[in-house]
Each structure stands twice: as C-alpha cells, then as structure tokens.
Amino acid sequence: MPWTREDVAKRAADELQDGFYVNLGIGIPTMVANFIGEDKDVTLQSENGMLGMGPFPIEGEEDADLINASKQTISELKRTSYFSSADSFAMIRGGHIDVSILGAMEVSEKGDLANWMIPGKMVKGMGGAMDLVAGVKKVVITMDHNAKSGAPKLLKKCSLPLTGVGVVDMVVTDLGVFRIDEQGMTLLELAPDVTVDEVKERTEASFRVADDLERR
Amino acid sequence: MKKVYESAAEALDGLLFDGMTIMAGGFGLCGIPENLIAAIRDAGIRDLTIISNNAGVDDFGLGLLLQTRQIRKMISSYVGENKLFEAQFLSGQLELEFNPQGTLAERIRAAGAGIPAFYTRTGVGTVIAKGKELKEFDGETCVMETALKADLAIVRAWKGDKKGNLVYRKTARNFNPMMAAAGKVTVAEVENLVEAGELDADCIHTPGVFVQRIFEGKLEKRIEHTTTRKKEG
Numbered sequence: 001m002p003w004t005r006e007d008v009a010k011r012a013a014d015e016l017q018d019g020f021y022v023n024l025g026i027g028i029p030t031m032v033a034n035f036i037g038e039d040k041d042v043t044l045q046s047e048n049g050m051l052g053m054g055p056f057p058i059e060g061e062e063d064a065d066l067i068n069a070s071k072q073t074i075s076e077l078k079r080t081s082y083f084s085s086a087d088s089f090a091m092i093r094g095g096h097i098d099v100s101i102l103g104a105m106e107v108s109e110k111g112d113l114a115n116w117m118i119p120g121k122m123v124k125g126m127g128g129a130m131d132l133v134a135g136v137k138k139v140v141i142t143m144d145h146n147a148k149s150g151a152p153k154l155l156k157k158c159s160l161p162l163t164g165v166g167v168v169d170m171v172v173t174d175l176g177v178f179r180i181d182e183q184g185m186t187l188l189e190l191a192p193d194v195t196v197d198e199v200k201e202r203t204e205a206s207f208r209v210a211d212d213l214e215r216r
Numbered sequence: 217m218k219k220v221y222e223s224a225a226e227a228l229d230g231l232l233f234d235g236m237t238i239m240a241g242g243f244g245l246c247g248i249p250e251n252l253i254a255a256i257r258d259a260g261i262r263d264l265t266i267i268s269n270n271a272g273v274d275d276f277g278l279g280l281l282l283q284t285r286q287i288r289k290m291i292s293s294y295v296g297e298n299k300l301f302e303a304q305f306l307s308g309q310l311e312l313e314f315n316p317q318g319t320l321a322e323r324i325r326a327a328g329a330g331i332p333a334f335y336t337r338t339g340v341g342t343v344i345a346k347g348k349e350l351k352e353f354d355g356e357t358c359v360m361e362t363a364l365k366a367d368l369a370i371v372r373a374w375k376g377d378k379k380g381n382l383v384y385r386k387t388a389r390n391f392n393p394m395m396a397a398a399g400k401v402t403v404a405e406v407e408n409l410v411e412a413g414e415l416d417a418d419c420i421h422t423p424g425v426f427v428q429r430i431f432e433g434k435l436e437k438r439i440e441h442t443t444t445r446k447k448e449g
Contacts (some may be wrong), residue, residue, distance in 0.1 A: 047317065048243040049387050059444040064246065064437035065374075065388040071244035071297070072443040082386050084393045084421075085243070085269070086325040089318025093338060112341075122306065123314070124296030130344065131318030134337040165341030 002145075002174040003191040010035040011189075011216070012101050012142050012172050016042050023047060023092065023132055025102035026070055028142040032101050043079065045097055047128040049088050052080035069128065092128070093135035100136040102129065104143045104171075106158040109205035111168040111180040113141065114160035126163060133164035145173035145202055152204040154178070154185070175199050178207060189214040219380050219424075220409070221431040224255035227403045231368055232261045235288075239267035239324065239366040239395045240278060244297070245440045247388030248277045249405045251433035252370040257281055265289040267324070267366055269317060269391055271298045276438055285309065291364070293317035297440065316344060319361050321394060327363035328397025328426070335360055369399025372435075373422070376406035377413070380427030381420045389421065396426040405433040 003011065009028050013035035016022055023045045024032055036042050044053040046068045053068060054075035062073035091097055106114040113133055116126040133139050147153055154171065171178040176199060177189040185207035187199060196209055221227035238256070242248030253272075256264075257280045264287050271290055272278035281287050282300045289311035295301050304310040315323065316338045326334055335358035339345050349360040371392040374385035382404055384392055396402045404422075409432035 046387070048246070049390050056443045056445045058447045062439060062442055062444055063386065064439045065386040067244060067246045067387055067440070071246070071440040073439060073441070074443075076386070082384075082389055085317065085321035085390045086394050089321050093318055093322075093336065122302050123312075125292060125294035125314050126316055126344075127294040128317035130316035130342065131338045134340070135318075162342045 001191065001193050004174070006031065007191070008142050008172050008174060011177060012140055015099060015138070015140050015170065016040060017098075018042075020098040021045055021051070021096065023097050023100045023136065025100070025129070027103045029101040029103060030070070032142070045088070045091065046074070047085075047088050047092065047132070049083050049085055050076075050080065051083070051091070052077045054080070089128070089131050092131050095135060095137060097136040099138045099140060100132045101140045101142060102132065104141045104153065106153050106155055106160050107141055107143075107168050107171055108155050108158045109180070109185040109207065111166045112158050113139070113163045113168050114158040115163050117161045119161065129163050133167040138169045139167050141168050141171045143171070143173055145175045152202060154203045154205040156205055175202065184208070186210050187213065189216055191216060219428065219430050220378050221429055223431060224251035224405060224433060225258065227429045227431045228252065228255050228259065231401055231403070232256065232259050234261050235263040236261065236367040237265040237267065239369045239399060241268075241369075241371040241390065241392035241395045242277065243269050243387065243390040245273065245277050245438050247372050247384065247390050247392055248272070249370040249372040250277070250435050251405050252403060253278060253280055257284055257286065260284075260286070262286050263288045265291065267291040267364060269293050269320065271295045271301045273297050273440065274300045282310075289313065291315060291320070293320050314344070319344075320364070321391060323361055323364035324391065324394040324398045327365035328394055331363060333360050333362045364398065366395075366399050367401070369395040369402040371396045371402060371404050373404055373406045375408045375410060375415060376404055376427070376430050377410050377415050377424070378430070379412045380404065380424030380430050381412075381415055382406065382422035382427060383415055383419060384421050393422050396422045401428050402426055403429045405431060407435060408432065
C-alpha cells in the first residue's frame, strides 16, 4: 500500500535531527511539524522573519503582526526571535539552516527542481523557494509520485522552468524514498507492498536500487 | 528640522509625481503602511513602479492602487493573493518583475548600504539569471544582482519617536528596515509616536537618519488568513 500524505510527512520528519534549524514549505511539508518527536529539539524558521515558530494561536489570541510565510496567524515560543527579511535570507543563503522541506512539480535525476511556474498559467512567483534551495544545507522534497494525470514527476530532465539546478538531496513520495547525489538517483526505501517494478513503471528518471533497500 | 507630520496626506505632500518608483514595506498584509497607501490612492498619481514583496489583496493594501490602475509595474516575489492583479497582468496593463524573495531583500539592502551590486547563488541556471553576469567564486557559479532603490520608501513601524527612530513588532518588521534605508525619501507611519528618549536606544531597529518624515496612523491591521487551535484541556 502506498504511503498517505501523513506517512510521507512522517518519513520526511525522520530527516530532522536534534538541534536542527528547519524551513518547511507549503502543503505536505507543513504537516512535517506534526511528526517531529519530542526527543528532538528542532527550531522552525519562517522566511518572513521568525525563528522558533510555534503552533497556530489559541482562538482569540491571533495577532495581525504575527504570521508565517503562508500568511497564516501563528504563535511564538520562548525561544522565538524576529528579524528582517534581509537577515532571514542571510540565514538561508548563508547556509545556517540545516534542512528545507519543499513540494515539487518536477524533480530530475540530477537533482534539478521545478516548483514555481507552469508556462501559460498565471505565475504567482517563486517567493523564497529559489533562495532556499540555493542556500540551505539539505533539500528534501515531499510530493506525490505522479501528477493527477498519472504523468511521472521524477524525470530525466525537468520540462518546467527551474527553481534550482542540482539542488535536491532527497525525495519522499507515496511510493518510496530516493537519494540524489553525484552518483545520480538511488531508491533507498519502499512503501509497504510497493514493488521496484511498480516504481520503475511510474518513474521516467533512471535510478539504481540500494543494496540495502528497506521496506517500511 | 521638522520630521513629524499630522497625517499620511500631509507627510506625502510635495513628494509624489507620475511615473515615480515607490517601495512599500510589508509581507502579505502584515506590516504594510496602510494609511500611506490609501493617501497615494487619493493623490491619484499614475504610472507607478511599486517595489513590494506582495501586491496586497483585492480590496486592501496595494490592491487599492490596482483598483484605480495607478500601478504600471510591480517588482515582487509572490503575487498569488490578488485576482485583480492577475486580470490586469493577463490583459497586458501591468508589468511584472519577479525577484527571488531573498534577492529582493538583498537588492534593497544593498541600495541603502551604498553597494551597487552583489553576487549570489540564488537563481543560477533559472530564468532569473538570464542576461545577467555570471562569475565563479570558490568553484561555485553566482549571478550578479544590482541594487534596487526608489524615489520614495513608505514603511510601517510599531513605535517611532520624533527623531525618526523606529521599532517594529514581531513579523511586521520584514522588508521595512531595508526599505527605510533605500528610499531617496522615507516616510514612516507608526502606531505609536513618542517623544525622543522614550524608546530604549539599545533596541532601535531603524535609526532616525533613514527616516525623513513620520506620523502616527490609526491602523485596521487586517489578517489575511486566520488560523487557530482550540484551547487544550
């Protein structure tokens, strides 16, 4: 059985280590925050100028001056600090953030990422995505393995305009987990009852299968 | 020298002209200079180039200047919250220049700091780097980005004193400090205007040298997406 969106978020959360500073994107990445174990001290960064992002505020305590990068009301923690957008991206571009977890439309076997623009459709903008993938130490992508049409999203080469070149380190989909490095793309783990053949059938990118392929 | 004004309209008097470039602080609707935007709408100047991370929503923030078609060009990183924007862009009435958010922030910071250009890894290999100078540093290809200044910067702060020193609150800081430094003239609207000496000098975010005019404005402080949780137990 392929993983649910929650399973994917949970698996991505395993990539977060004690003491990490982490930036989470919109969609499945946002859900990752719910699966960070209590044994791990992880600090969430929000690129609009906040380190130490707390949960949504209790009803009635929302504050117009306190939002996350999705423009949702949020709360602060004891550890929280606030700063300008320039300082925020100094953290990101300067390599001080350990992991960014983002969504994607397409990922190539060389780690190229496309997640901000579909030609012919209204372009909303890249926001901070290009800075994040260029600057943070590790980029983890969470996404559905295939588009709604069934088309593969793990490709030999991205067809959509790129967000970054050779920037993706890991991809978690509903079918499994892939690592991308100088050797190319490697399948590390499979979701329950998913076979390597099934993954191959639904993937355009070429990948090798890890010797110690894990089944979760 | 007089820095304190009574209203947004008075603080903008003599500064506005058709075709000018204005940078406006804020992220979404958080930390936007509401009264100054409304006063620019009322002044009716046209063909504006606006530098701001977002474009407001249809009926608030910079959306007000879209309604009246006063904006010719936007320089932003994300404009997904505004249907009016989409309509004007798709019909060719509105020009749009996207910058990665960190590059936008740094271009503005550079202008205020007297740095004409800088190199960054952000955007290399994407449409953002097209036509721009590339250079390698420590084996890594970077793209040159230039400083971004404006005829006028409009910013919003929580507290300000009569010498123009500003303190922002929580995530309402965002682009405001860099913009305050990057405007030929900077007008600040503050929630609380206090006497010089009332702010802790160690905790000032924007020193008064960057602010030419200041006034106290009553704010609506609209929330774009209210998200909450129930009280536990």
